[in-house]
Amino acid sequence: MNQAILQIENLRRVFQVGSEEVHALKGVSFSINKGEFVSIMGSSGSGKSTMLNILGCLDTPTSGEYLIDGVSVRERSKNDLADIRNRKIGFVFQSYNLLARTTALENVELPLIYNNSVSSRERRERAKHALEMVGLADRMSHTPNQLSGGQQQRVAIARAIVNDPVIILADEATGNLDTKTSYEIMSLFQELNEKGKTIAFVTHETDIAMFTSRIITLRDGHIISDSKNEALSAMAEIQKLKNINETPQG
């Protein structure tokens, strides 16, 4: 289990804003092993979005090394990066980013459409399987506007796992959800993690980060802490919430 999925060494990213240089990441190093559930924390301006973009191969570092699944992403063409995203990464966004007026099943199929080695029959099977894994077997033909926020995010998670990525990158995936639904989503992530999925979860909410087993905290482009965390069980927290609501107050 100690095989490194992501390896980052002395990563720097410099943006040119007008005549000024902004150093978003100032030499960050860490690695994520297979099967880990990591949260990357930090307030706004800490560099966590930049970090996520680079981890997701949407952006390339100014300097430093980044290996995903043993492959260096430096000096890669746009198309190569797109293929890496397609095969090795699953994205979950804060605002779900589902295609409107498109069924859950078709939304989940989307990443596989851009993979020529997957036949249309296999695509459908894998999409169905992914939706079953997130507990939406009975909502496959629903369109996003017929689904609740939590269900939409589940569809998005199914879309992120359908290509069987080496890592799932979640960007404030619970940011648009209420506490109970957030916990449900975290419970789903924990479940996926138990099944062996590697997950990196970017958030600024401490209580969400508590569900992960490792917390990396960024501030001003540096890692200020990287520690193991005794992950809370999201299931248990949901039960607690229920108890509070059911107990008559006063």
Added chain:
Amino acid sequence: MNIFNLIKIAYKSLMRNKMRAFLTMLGIVIGISSVITMVGVGESSQASINNQVSQMGTNLIMVQRARMRERGVATGRDNVQSLKVKDVDLLADNCKYLSAVSPVFQASSQIINGNYNWSGSVMGGNTELMGIRKFELATGSNFTDDDIKKYAKVAVIGHTIVEELFDENVDPIGKTIRVGNMPVKVIGTLKPKGENQMGDDQDDILIMPYTTVQKRILGIDFVHMIMGSAVSEDVADKAVEEIEVLLRGAHKIKDGAADDFEVRTQAEMLEMMSSISGMMTTLLTAIAAISLIVGGIGIMNIMYVTVTERTKEIGLRMSIGAHNSSILLQFLCESVILSLIGGLIGIVLGLLLSYALAVIQGMPYIVSTSAVILSFVVCAATGIFFGWYPAKKAASLDPINALRYE
């Protein structure tokens, strides 16, 4: 990314906005259908002109007296007496490119049968005139060379004159009518030919031996016109040359001096008529083509809006592994689908419209394959041309910014 998936994605995207897709298509539908209709109408009128000209005989060659200037005074054609019956004989004997030739005398006369009367045109010719003008007998017979020798008072009459002078169930053959004051026996009737392209009634005609018209009605020693048939349409020009050489020799016209006659072929008439109708067709088609361009700009406009509106979708597609080229092709595909479907509807609509117009105008209906194929190509080209820029814009988006776009 295979092409089948691409088309599927593009089709689904369009289906998410049916009304918009339909309205965008409408521009192309109108453009293509008007182009097809205009080309169709053009071809139909062209065909109808060809038809009528060939009814008159495509091999027809006419020799007319030329307008001349005498001591600086221009004379009208009516006063020129340059063509004689002996010229006709000369041509008949010596022209190897002419299959038939006839003198033509024209007169307008009151034609009377009992209580009925009609002011019709009288034409005098030899026995070959009917063949030259492509008239066919309906009943009775043509006059003979003997009738010509005897200045016989016999006539073959056209359909209009039959209708004007005789009751419906009366057989005109053998009846005597009066042309002016002269009693004339009807020996034949002609099959109707209808109006020619000038709107003249070709059935308003009474044909008599030319000697009868020349001596008994007109009393002149020149002929109005000589009509002949070229052996075939191809040699019409050679026949014209031959006639010119022969007549110049017979009329003793010196080199460099102007002819006292004019030779015209039906092909020239055809060209003249065609060039007028061709000009109209070109003009109308040009206007229709402008509406096609407007339709194309409509597509471009909508595709632009679509790209802006779907920035987030583009960002998402890129983040899950779409190449820039896939995005480009997707949007290009959408605009091509729009323009092709619009084009197909337009072609069908245009064909129906031109059919309706042809029926209303009584012209032959012609499906112009070249126009249909061209429209289809133009549609595809429109889609690609006007879809390219918006698609390029979509493909060049930065996924990070596109994902954040609100």
